[in-house]
Amino acid sequence: MTNRVPPGQILTTKWPVLHYGNVPRVDTTKWTFMVSGLVDKPFSITYDELLTLPRKTVVCDMHCVTTWSRLDNTFEGVPVQALLERAGLGAAAKFCLVVAEQGFTTNLPLSDLDRPDNLIALKWGGEWLTPDHGWPARLLVPHLYLWKSAKWVRGFELLDEDIPGFWEQNGYHMRGDPWTEERYGGRGLSQHEINKFRNASKKLGS
Numbered sequence: 001m002t003n004r005v006p007p008g009q010i011l012t013t014k015w016p017v018l019h020y021g022n023v024p025r026v027d028t029t030k031w032t033f034m035v036s037g038l039v040d041k042p043f044s045i046t047y048d049e050l051l052t053l054p055r056k057t058v059v060c061d062m063h064c065v066t067t068w069s070r071l072d073n074t075f076e077g078v079p080v081q082a083l084l085e086r087a088g089l090g091a092a093a094k095f096c097l098v099v100a101e102q103g104f105t106t107n108l109p110l111s112d113l114d115r116p117d118n119l120i121a122l123k124w125g126g127e128w129l130t131p132d133h134g135w136p137a138r139l140l141v142p143h144l145y146l147w148k149s150a151k152w153v154r155g156f157e158l159l160d161e162d163i164p165g166f167w168e169q170n171g172y173h174m175r176g177d178p179w180t181e182e183r184y185g186g187r188g189l190s191q192h193e194i195n196k197f198r199n200a201s202k203k204l205g206s
Contacts, residue, residue: 022102023131023132024101024102024131024152026101026131026135026136026152028047028048028136029047031046031047031136031154032044032045032046032047032154032155033045033047033050033083033120033137033153033154033155034099034154034155034156035083035084035086035087035155035156035158036155036156036157036158037090037093037096037097037156037157037158037159038089038090038092038093038158038159038160039084039087039088039089039090039093039158040087040088040089040090041086041087041088042087043086043087044155047136047137050078050120050122050137051122053078053082054078054079054082055076055077055078055079055122056076056077056078056079056119057074057075057076058074058075058076058077058117058119058140058142059072059073059074059075060073060075060117060140060142061073061142062142062146062149063144063145063146063178064145064146064147065145065146065147065172065176065183069178073124073125074124074125074126075119075121075123075124075140076119076121076122076123076124076126077119077120077121077122077123077137077140078119078120078122079116079118079119080113080114080115080118080119080120080139081114081115081116081118083120083156084113084114084156087156087158089110089114089158090158092160093110093158093159093160094109094110094159094160094161094162095107095108095109095110095158095159095160095161095162095163096108096109096110096113096156096157096158096159097156097157097159097163097165098113098139098148098150098153098155098156098157098165099153099154099155099156099157100139100150100151100152100153100154101151101152101154102152103166104150104151104152104165104166105150105165105166106147106148106150106165106166106167106168107162107163107164107165107168107174108141108144108148109162109175110158112141112143112144112148112175113141113156115141115143117140117142117143118139118140118141118142119139119140120137120138120139120140120153121134121137121138121139121140121149122136122137133151134150134151134152134153135152136152137152137153138150138151138152138153139153143177144175144176144177144178145173145176145177145178145182145183147167147172147176148176162174171184171185172184172185173185
């Protein structure tokens with residue numbers, strides 16, 4: 001029989017608050033979410049526009065790289081696939097650099113991003129996300145370790161190569177599959193990747 005969770009502790013309480021740096025102070029009147037890079041129709045939407053989009057509820061387990069899991073979490077948000085469909089994926093798009101507040105990034109193969117259970121999550125357990133858990137919006141990629149579900153998400157940059165994000169540059173695994181315990185093994189950035197990363201950051205700040 002296959003275990004439901006990878007090795008580690010199962011939490012029955014609220015999930016811990018884990019992040020690098022301070023919780024950002026977000027002004028939702030200036031907040032935008034951008035889909036750019038190797039897409040046919042790049043776009044940017046405001047927070048109010050995000051709230052008007054059709055939402056989906058996903059019940060999933062969460063797995064943290066620090067070896068805890070929390071079962072049967074209910075998230076509500078905008079399906080990632082709807083945003084990717086709106087942008088129109090280019091034929092060369094194979095990876096995504098997820099961009100968040102304060103310059104945080106994480107990387108995902110398109111095959112891991114373009115899945116029906118992935119959300120731009122707005123609520124957890126029927127309540128709006130709190131700032132320390134990613135309000136006003138966080139990415140949800142439930143089949144990978146939780147650091148891939150970037151808090152305070154601000155956009156997707158579709159790419160033809162896999163550029164390591166913040167934690168991946170600091171030793172975390174490039175993919176993060178909890179079932180094969182892909183915790184560590186990232187790499188640094190090449191100069192070519194640094195230039196691409198700077199371009200993605202400039203787009204977020206514009």
